[in-house]
Amino acid sequence: MSALAHAALPVARRVDSARLGRLAIASLHAELACAPKPGLVTPFDTGSHDDMDAGTFLRSLFALRHYFTAVAHAGAADAPFAQLRAQGIAAEAAMLRATGGINTHRGAIFSLGLLVAAAARCRQQAGQAAPATQVCLAVQHWADDFAAAPLDASSPGQRARLRHGVPGVREQAAAGYPLLRELAVPTLRHALHSGLARDAAMCQTLMQLVAQVDDLNLLHRGGADGLGWARQQARSFIDDGGAFAPGWQARLRAIGEGFVARRLSPGGSADLLACSWFLLQQEDA
Template sequence: MQTFQHSLPNPYKIARYFAKKAVQALYDEVALYPKPGLVSFIDSGAHQDMNGALFFRSLFGLRHYFFQIGLHTALGSSPKKLVTFGLNAEKTMLKITGGVNTHRGAIFALGILCTSICKLSAKYHAFSTEDLHYAVIEQWAQYLEKEHQNRDTHGTLVTKRYAVPDAKQTAIQGYKAVFHTYNELSNIIHDQTFFGLLAYQRLLLAIDDINILYRTGPEGLEFARYHVQQDICQNNREKSIQKAIELHQLFSKKNISPGGVADMLGLIYFLRHVFSREAK
């Protein structure tokens, strides 16, 4: 289990530090290639309305959001008071992208992780990935269960239709699959590309990806899981990357885009930037 140690002297320094890590993590996510069906700087995957350049402009525009929520959390603000920052960040994103949803999931999920790690850092100068996992649950679970109202989105439609966990339920559980995947792959964390590809595979097998279900139904999710399980193997880096490039073409043609996995990859890369010496 990895530990983060710091000597950040005040809430402003804490918030600035982790806002930078959040932006770096979102950059790493879009830069990762191959990741079957998803947007990168190479191509647009299964999407026609977005590309890597649009993602870059969007993620850069979110840097103030991550700083604001981190600062206010470190200064003692409750989750309920942070919601407005998230809504304003969505407006900023949509203004930058001309109405395209590039990072709504990341605004929610990475925003939660940022607040929890800033709160933890304001109290302690050293903590582990496990400490952060439980901090997310402690800070957010009760608010999300009792007060947070889901909006009518593609995610709520899919959740009702297929009875699968939504972004809110995933957060209530403290992003369990993210922390498990990160710890499971800690031995190859030095290899940013292969680490990301294997994290993509494990996350796709672990979570019911809302975006795939919305686009292609359970059949599409089953198809995607079968192929990533068959074709990507931790014991063969070169073959796995080549197979993933082929799967990227296949998924793109079949309109399979694991957007939920992409959001969780952002969290994985955030953990890598914080806890791994390899990323510093």
């Protein structure tokens, strides 16, 4: 469906692109606000980063506020991937201008952008919100196109992916985000339904991701040894009860001290956490 055809639809059938866009920004803000997060930026500390803080992330979010609405509109209009990619490239440029060249949300621009577009496309077709699993699988609609798009071989994530022979976000997207469908979203849903507060549920989900994901940010910063150490710390946290156990915040802060000492930051897992929160929130929006 073309953008013109989408604009001509009866109001009752139009997807509320602005609402999905606001949910995306709110999901990234929820990830930023979540604490404690080992090695990651929170409102209270900069983790393993000396070039960014919470203010940097907030400037990035402000710069991205129109992108997610635009990509939702494009998804609802069944736009080709070339249009989604152009919007993503423009969003990345806006992010870098806002942050003085610091990469705060490049991974989220790709993954969350695709999921927002897929959620809007599902809504347009069904006339209602889609379950998280369906939205993840709907990303495969563009798989052939984004798999063929050029890569930035100079980016730290791509260098780590090639050096260590692990899949990246494109491979995850092409497979319909199995890490989200099978791990992150079920973990987050269970934690919330079990009565954990938002921050606790998100920390539980983050550590489940760190325990199992080939996080390219961890590989870039610490190599295979750093990734293995981070995974072991996360598994230990989960095995000891995770965010369901008394005193979990103090334990996670202690783990965070080890991440900072090793300059490790699970940024890829953080992106997936934000995507998971969006996927759950859009089900009821």
